[in-house]
Amino acid sequence: MSATRTDIALPAPAPGTQRSLRVHRYGIPGARPKAYFQAALHADEIPGLLVAQHLLCRLEQAQTEGRVLGEVVVVPIANPIGLNQHLNGRLLGRFDFASTGNFNRGFPDLASAILAQIQGRLSTDPTTNVALIREALRAVLAEQSAVRETEALKLMLLRLAIDADFVFDLHCDSEASLHLYASHWQRDEAVALGAELGATVVLLEENPGGGPFDEACAGPWWKLREALAEQQDSIPLACFATTVELRGQADVNDELATADATALLRFLQRRGIIAGDPGPLAEPRCEPTPLDGVDVLTAPATGLLIYRKQLGDSVAIGEVVAELVDPLGDPPGMARTPICSAASGLLFARMTERLVRPGQKFCKVAGREPLSHRQAGKLLED
Ligand SMILES: [Zn+2]
Known part of the structure; x- marks a missing residue:
């Protein structure tokens, strides 16, 4: 089984202009666990673009050596639209010039979209329920369509990630130390990933608002548990999604990027997605704190x-x-x-x-x- 590379076309924003989304896939499609990575959804946040390159090199090698046990999907440029937004010589990739707002806001709440159709169909078996809920999530996104380029991009990204067990959205801040955002429901995973990456701050969110990408992926699970409280024991939190802030905008170099990619791969090894010994887990550098x-x-x-x-x-x-x-x-x-x-x-x-x-x-x-x-x-x- 070889790795695959696909380019998905976005709607043409103007005659003679068309962008596409590149997707790399490793492992056997449908194998579990599935990890999803995307870089620079805020297009002017460059560190993730370089980390994705290091990640791809390592995954190519793992694939050749038959060490990809689950499935790994990498979108090395999550926002080709924003990457083309220059004003007065500066790249501005946080907000859409086409007026749809912040590129990492306004992702849908899919729990409410699928609640009616899964109600009454869940069993007491968590594994069956996870499969049923994932199928409903995929189906509801398959039915959706988007005309505008940015909305089509957001829909494509969400379709690629929605059934993953682990979602890593790679961002950065203006000047920052490495930190990450995750749901307070998934404290243990957030602490483990933070330790792996050497994060100095791990922020746990309860109700951040705004509809960011990570919540769109992981949120359906805890929202369904809340909505179907009597069945919550049979609805696992089947997706851990996190926004990883890879320091500041100028922190783009191979030393940091290779260390970050190595840390992310070690996390995948610990979760059985890539074979190999990740070594002992480093001590966390911080206690998680509330957003x-x-x-x-x-x-x-x-x-x-x-x-x-x-x-x-x-x-x-x-x-x-x-x-x-x-x-x-x-x-x-x-x-x-x-x-x-x-x-x-x-x-x-x-x-x-x-x-x-x-x-x-x-x-x-x-x-x-x-x-x-x-x-x-x-x-x-x-
Ligand atoms: Zn960002």
Whole structure:
């Protein structure tokens, strides 16, 4: 069995222009467990594109040696649309120029889409139920169609991932240490993956809102368990999906990428998808913390941003993280506004630009306790 490579055409956005989505597949189609990787759904987040290259090399080798026991699907460029969005010489790949919004928002809630058709058909056997639910998820996506290019792209990605046991959505932040997002329902998997990758922050989400890709894949399982509470013991959480933030936008080099790809492959080995000895699991570098414990520092006004804390620094509640300098302040040179953290924890991500607008979010501190000003359903920045 050899690896396959497919290019799926997207709808032409303009005469004479057509993009496609490349998909690599390893192992036997339908073999379990299935892992799915995609890189740079936010197209200006480049580290994942290089990690995917290292991953593909390693998977080619594993396939040749007959070591792919499950199935692995890799989309090395998840967003060819965004990769072509340049403005004034800069790549801008977070929001769709064609006005559909953030590329990693607005994925559907498939639990509600399939609830009616699986109700009354579930048994007490979890394995049968997983197969039945996956079939319903695939069927509901097969029925959907999309005319616009971006909507077609999102539908294609979701079709490739929806029946996977493990979904890895590779992103990055502006400047950041390696961190990941996962559901609080899947704490153990998140901790294990975080240990493998050396993550310094593992964020557990309860109700992030916004419809990101990872929740679209993993969410149906816990949402069905909630909706069908009397049968929840026979509905496993059959998909672990995570958003892996591979540091900052400029952290693109072979040393980091090969280490990250190796860590991801070790995770696949531990889960029986790739044969081989992954060695002992590293100690986690952090305890997981709640997403609603992240203080997202926001600029109260415009100004120059002067950080007083660096990436990886511990920050106490009330400590000054940055100062805002008003270049037109009076007396000249003295108008500085300190901006303090509302959380006690690790500074793990911050904005690269050093000029802010009023209301701009510029820095994240991962605290242990949920913060009262963070609102369920609105926990992801746009
Ligand atoms: Zn992203």
